[in-house]
Every structure is written in C-alpha cells, then in structure tokens.
Amino acid sequence: MNVDKLKKLLYLEGRRGYKNDSVIGGFDRFVIDYINKVFEKGDEQLAYLFKDYGEKTPEERKVIIERALKILDDNEMAVIDEPSQTEIQKVKSLAGKNETRIKLSELFTPVQFVKGIGPELAKKLKKIGVETVYDFLYYFPKAYLDLRNIRKIFSLKNGETVLLKVKIISIQERKGKLNIFSVLGTDGTGYITATWFNQPYLKNIFKEGMEVFLFGKVQFAYGKWEMPSPEYEIPQDGKELVHTLRITPLYPLTEGLSQKILRNKTLNLIENVGKKIFDYLDEEIIKRRNLVSLDYAISNVHFPESFDALKKAKERIIFDELFGLQYILSKRKHVIEESDGYVFDVKEEYVSEFYKLLPFELTSDQKKVMGEILNDLKSSHPMNRLLHGDVGSGKTIVALFSMFISYKNGFQSAMMSPTEILAEQTYKTAESLFKGTPIRIALLTSSTKNSARKKILQGLINHDIDVIFGTHALIEEGVQFKKLGLVVVDEQHRFGVIQRSLLKDKAIIPHTLVMSATPIPRTLALTLYGDLDVSSIKELPKGRLPIITKVFYRNEDIAYKLVREELDKGHKAYVVCPLIEDSESLDAQSVETVFETLSQTHLKGYKIGKLHGGMSSIEKAEIMENFKNGDLQVLVSTTVVEVGVDVKDATVIVVEDADRFGLATLHQLRGRVGRSNLQSYCLLITRNPSKDAIERLNVLEKTNNGFEVAEYDLKLRGPGEILGKRQSGLPDFKLTTLIGETDMRILEMAREEAINLLKGKTKYDPEKLQEFHRLIQINYKEKIPFIEVA
Ligand code: ADP
Numbered sequence: 001m002n003v004d005k006l007k008k009l010l011y012l013e014g015r016r017g018y019k020n021d022s023v024i025g026g027f028d029r030f031v032i033d034y035i036n037k038v039f040e041k042g043d044e045q046l047a048y049l050f051k052d053y054g055e056k057t058p059e060e061r062k063v064i065i066e067r068a069l070k071i072l073d074d075n076e077m078a079v080i081d082e083p084s085q086t087e088i089q090k091v092k093s094l095a096g097k098n099e100t101r102i103k104l105s106e107l108f109t110p111v112q113f114v115k116g117i118g119p120e121l122a123k124k125l126k127k128i129g130v131e132t133v134y135d136f137l138y139y140f141p142k143a144y145l146d147l148r149n150i151r152k153i154f155s156l157k158n159g160e161t162v163l164l165k166v167k168i169i170s171i172q173e174r175k176g177k178l179n180i181f182s183v184l185g186t187d188g189t190g191y192i193t194a195t196w197f198n199q200p201y202l203k204n205i206f207k208e209g210m211e212v213f214l215f216g217k218v219q220f221a222y223g224k225w226e227m228p229s230p231e232y233e234i235p236q237d238g239k240e241l242v243h244t245l246r247i248t249p250l251y252p253l254t255e256g257l258s259q260k261i262l263r264n265k266t267l268n269l270i271e272n273v274g275k276k277i278f279d280y281l282d283e284e285i286i287k288r289r290n291l292v293s294l295d296y297a298i299s300n301v302h303f304p305e306s307f308d309a310l311k312k313a314k315e316r317i318i319f320d321e322l323f324g325l326q327y328i329l330s331k332r333k334h335v336i337e338e339s340d341g342y343v344f345d346v347k348e349e350y351v352s353e354f355y356k357l358l359p360f361e362l363t364s365d366q367k368k369v370m371g372e373i374l375n376d377l378k379s380s381h382p383m384n385r386l387l388h389g390d391v392g393s394g395k396t397i398v399a400l401f402s403m404f405i406s407y408k409n410g411f412q413s414a415m416m417s418p419t420e421i422l423a424e425q426t427y428k429t430a431e432s433l434f435k436g437t438p439i440r441i442a443l444l445t446s447s448t449k450n451s452a453r454k455k456i457l458q459g460l461i462n463h464d465i466d467v468i469f470g471t472h473a474l475i476e477e478g479v480q481f482k483k484l485g486l487v488v489v490d491e492q493h494r495f496g497v498i499q500r501s502l503l504k505d506k507a508i509i510p511h512t513l514v515m516s517a518t519p520i521p522r523t524l525a526l527t528l529y530g531d532l533d534v535s536s537i538k539e540l541p542k543g544r545l546p547i548i549t550k551v552f553y554r555n556e557d558i559a560y561k562l563v564r565e566e567l568d569k570g571h572k573a574y575v576v577c578p579l580i581e582d583s584e585s586l587d588a589q590s591v592e593t594v595f596e597t598l599s600q601t602h603l604k605g606y607k608i609g610k611l612h613g614g615m616s617s618i619e620k621a622e623i624m625e626n627f628k629n630g631d632l633q634v635l636v637s638t639t640v641v642e643v644g645v646d647v648k649d650a651t652v653i654v655v656e657d658a659d660r661f662g663l664a665t666l667h668q669l670r671g672r673v674g675r676s677n678l679q680s681y682c683l684l685i686t687r688n689p690s691k692d693a694i695e696r697l698n699v700l701e702k703t704n705n706g707f708e709v710a711e712y713d714l715k716l717r718g719p720g721e722i723l724g725k726r727q728s729g730l731p732d733f734k735l736t737t738l739i740g741e742t743d744m745r746i747l748e749m750a751r752e753e754a755i756n757l758l759k760g761k762t763k764y765d766p767e768k769l770q771e772f773h774r775l776i777q778i779n780y781k782e783k784i785p786f787i788e789v790a
C-alpha cells in the first residue's frame, strides 16, 4: 500500500518532467522523509538515491526515479507504522542535513550517484574496481609524495624533483605540429620556465600575474632553469589545496583517469562522507589497542596530516581487515567445536591391526600426529584439523590410518586430491595397503566413465564403498554418501576455503583432516587456517639423506652427466620443462623439444617418456605406471608432477629454465625425489636468469627446509601470489600484506579481540555490533558460506 503510494509519487514527478517540483517545498526532501517514515528495510539505499536529486539534470533524475522504481519492484520491504527516531536521523544524515554519522554498510550503492561523479566517470572507475561508494572510499593510494615544502629557485640542483611556487611573468604559445605552451615564472630568488606539449587548453588556465604551484623535475640548460611538463595547481581563494603543500597521494591509475581527478573526487568524498563515518569498532577495543577512529583513518590514508598519522591510519585499516576475518574464523571454529560429531571408538586393537599392514616403521612424529587425530575422533565434536608436514614427510599414511579407523567404526571416508595423477596414486597406495582387508575402495575423477561413475555413486549411497578417492569430482552434485564419517583433503592449498566448506556441508559435519605441505609462516597460517587445529610432522622418515641441490648456468652437460650416472645405477629421473610445446612468444624449453633433444644427445639409448596436462587421463596414468615399474627411466614432463607424486627410486630431478618457476613450485618439484634412503639430486638449469631469479635459486641451493623457503618466498612475492589469490581463499585485503612485524603484531591483536568478542569479554555496543555484522555479511557472504551472523 505504501509502496503503491510512493510509486504514484515517482510517476507524478516523471510526468511533470523531473523538475523536482511535484511536491511543494521540493520533491526530493519530501521523498526522503517519506521513505524514512514508512519503510524499514531497504530505506537507506532508497533514500540515498535521492540525496543529490535537487542538483541533478532532468536526465540524471530520470535515471534515479527509474532505479527507485526498480528497487520498489524487486524488494519486499517490511512496512512499519511508526518511524523510529534513529531511522529518521540516518536518512537525514544521508541527505546531508546534519552531523549524524554515516554507516559503511550504507555505502554499497553505485558510485555513479555521488555528487560530481556521474555515469562517464563511473565507467572509468569500474575499470579500477570501484563500483560502489564504499569501493571508492577504500581505493587507497599506492604511494605518497611529500609536497609539504616549497623550494626556492636559487637553491635548486640540476635534476632534482621539487615543488615551487611562482608568479607568472609571461606566457608563450608556439603553434605548429607540436603545440608548445610555456610560462615564465619567478619566486623572487630566480626564474624558471615551465613547458607543456600539445596541451593548448592551458592558455585558458594560466594568466599573467597568477600564482601557481609547479611540481616536477628541474633542468639547468643554457644558463636557465626549466621544468618540462610539470604538474601544476592554482590556489583559489577559500579553497583547500588538493595536490600541493601536503603529503599527496598517488593512486593506481587506468586510462582516462588522472591523479588529479582521483584526488579531487576522493577529497570531496572524504569531506562529505569519510569524515562522517560511523565507527563500528567498539570504543573499548579502540582504547585498549590504541587505535585511531575510522573517520580519521580513512581521511589520513588518503590525505595524511603527517607520516605518523598515516602510520596510525594504516594500522587501523589493517586491524579492521584482520579483525573481520579472525572473527569469522574464530566463530567458525567455535561453531564446529560446539556441534555434535560422530564419536568413534578407537580401540587399541584397531591401531595394532593397522600397524601390521605397514611395510615400514612409523616415525615418532607420525605416531604423535595419529594420537592427536585419535583424540579428535573419539571426542563428541567433529575433528577439524590441519596436518602440516614438508614434502616427503609421510602424510598419506596418516590419512589412510584415519580412514581405517573410520571404517572400523562403520563409516565411509572420502579423500580429495588436487590432481587426477595424485588421486590415482593415493588410490593405488590404499589398494596395496588394504589388500587382504575387507575394505572396499573406489576412485572417482572427472574422467571416470559414465557407467562406472553411476555404479560408484550407487555404491556410495548404498554404502557398498567404504573409502573413496578422487578429485573435484567428489564435491560435484549427485555425490551422496550413506554414512560419511571422515573427509580428507590433500594438499589443501590447492583448494581453498570454499571447497573445504562444501564438503563439510553434508548433514552432520564429518571429521575433517586437511593436509598441506606448503610450509606457511604463522601470519598466513592464522589467516588461512585460523579455524583449524594444527598438527605437524617435522621429521622425515628414518635414513633420508638431504637432497643435494645445484644450480647450473647454461652448462647442462654436467647436469645430464650426473643424470646418466644415476640412471646407470638403476635409478630414475624427472626432467621438468616450463612448456608443453615450443612457443613463439616464450623463450623457454618445452617438453616436446627437450624430449626430442635428450633422446638424441645426452640421454640417447635410455628409455624416455613424456607427460603433460595436454594428454588424456588414461595416457597419463599409463605413463606414470610405466615410469613406476621401470619401463621408462626418464620422465620429461611439465609441472603436472609438481605435487605429491611418489616414485621411490627416482633420485634426480632436472628443472629446465628453473628461473621460470617460483620458489614454492621448485621446492615442491624437488620433493619428487628423496623419497627413499637413496641419495637424491635436484639440478636447476638456467640460461638467462634475472638477479631475482639467481637469488631465488640460491635459496634452494642453501636449504632443504620448506619453512625457510616459504619465509623467503613470502617476503619476495606476498601471500596472494604464493597461494594463488583465487584458490587461496584469502580475502581481497587493501592494506594487509601479512608480511613483516607490523602485520604480525596487528594480526595477534585482531585475533585476541575477535576471541574476546566471541567469548563475551568485550561489551560491544549493540548498534556498533550490528554494523560490524552487516559489514561481514556484505564482505564475505559469497566467500565464506559457513558463517551465520547473528
Ligand atoms: P607426503 O607427506 O609428501 O605426502 P608421502 O605420504 O607421499 O609424503 O610419503 C613419502 C614416501 O615416504 C612414500 O613413498 C611413503 O611410502 C614413504 N614413507 C612414509 N612414511 C614412512 C616411514 N615412516 N618410513 C619409511 N617410508 C615412509
């Protein structure tokens, strides 16, 4: 009913030509008031639309009215009788009428409707990822210029980049193919000529006698000071300077967007919105952690009052980013810890029965971890554990042990691997380990034939299968279990948070074990796995010799000589190349070429095979089988062998064009050898390495320790890169890098505060808490489905 009334009003305004006069006293004022009084939900967005209605052109107004009509049609808005006082205040503040604070959660409206932006600029902003007012407020500078001090001309040194303030004495324009516009200026201590090319409109801007700021590089030539193409700003009475006499922000740009536009619009936005932001962080936390307020932080990240202020501002923003995520992770942990899980019986005899299946002695770390897992399995809550252990430390057997216990308790288990090769390998390991037991196992990947797949799906739902191995195919629709008690996710960093939750979403949360060889520093671990308990295997199986890693600069002859020696001892070798086939644009070795070359030169007479992602799964499986059983001695391959592949008597891995790979990948590749007590080698061949690459390769030469490699990698590339942003499940942090002391300190703070809040130790102001929850909803709802915000 109220919706209809409002609609009628909007139509009327339209019929009258969008003149803002369909209501006496102004359509815009009335409509904001009306929305506020009548609607409970969706009011912010709706009212916000009309914020600057009065100042728009009729065309722009038409767009606003149409949007409003659309919102009314789409929304089922709750209608209330009495408007609350706070609701009125809120909308009034949006209309700019008083000083009430603006909430961040109200700013997820299109940036286009902000005063002075409009559709054209909005399109360009979209290119830099700015779609909403919120995005714009959080589009932070990438660097700053210290333009607080004006230099005098008499003190200039050739080549310096400086800020000058000069009075224009004369102006000159030379027209021609190249339009040259120059002004001569003085600051009383000397003269300087500033010159711009092909910017004829400048003559409408600069006038003789005018004072201007010039910023740029100075040159001394033919006895005169010059400044080619400087940036300029002309001070205007009563207006704050934007670009000069301050610490000036430098934003990441795109075509059609200049620093000037971004600074001007951002400054405006800060004045009108940023400085009036409602701080959703509780006063108690702000005080305890000595943080600055949100409005101060936002203003100062963009236009810092000082470098100290900038530091405090950044700290606050980083705190916010980490606090939100830590809250989610802690909450998720809390939810799991509180939910019911399957209680497994972990009889001593089950354990000894499993030990009898083993072809080797377990390491004491493996035993310790198994103990931790058993404790989880017998408790009344779901296990939620990360098993962390460097490549080759023997995680698979721990997974199989957990599955064995699950089987003994009458439950099914599933283990998901990141690649088909790995799924197949684990399946085979299980097959030979469980031979002679009644455990029924199966393998499901995307290349499983339809008929077989149908049978497997039946088997899972009827509980004719006890343990299933597979890839992503396991989380596809249609896969249902009768009694899923345990989920294992191998090489977890390949999956990310989303899939982890997907698997868990089935009925009662099954016990979950995620395994990763990616050694990650504590900051990252807390961020990515803050919701998990962590176990780690630190030692390698007994008798393992450290892998010898060596970098070869072009002299691959020596490298392949070593390969031949290993092959002649009856061992096997991998040769890894960056490409499948030669490429015109990339100067790097390909599997095809290296295969051909090696067959005719260095490895003539040896049995060589090739393996890459372009082959069918059946071909790949066959090649792996041949390599394992010795029909092939050498495998020339792409990084499809990067993770997890386990062939015990492979003792040497050659990486061609090793400089093309990241540290983490190289460390993983190296993990393909050294999987028995034979001495193993990792030979890194590089031809035109950059300085960085040499440094990277040297790290590998120096250490076999995955943690050291990872620390170094994190410093070099940042967490997003290491984990692959999309897969990692890391949110899109604006300022948080997770590198260095500051982030570490803030992370610890944020984590403690998140736990304080969850445990009720912080008396959080209810209005603030509601806003905090809203922001989490908005920022994470698609990324982290597991959270339920109160
Ligand atoms: P990762 O932790 O990299 O997944 P795997 O589980 O593949 O390592 O184990 C690496 C190799 O070491 C495998 O061939 C496995 O059979 C073997 N292995 C595991 N544990 C032991 C052990 N305690 N003693 C000897 N070999 C072991």
Ligand code: MG
Binding pocket: 395, 396, 490, 644
């Ligand atoms: Mg593994």
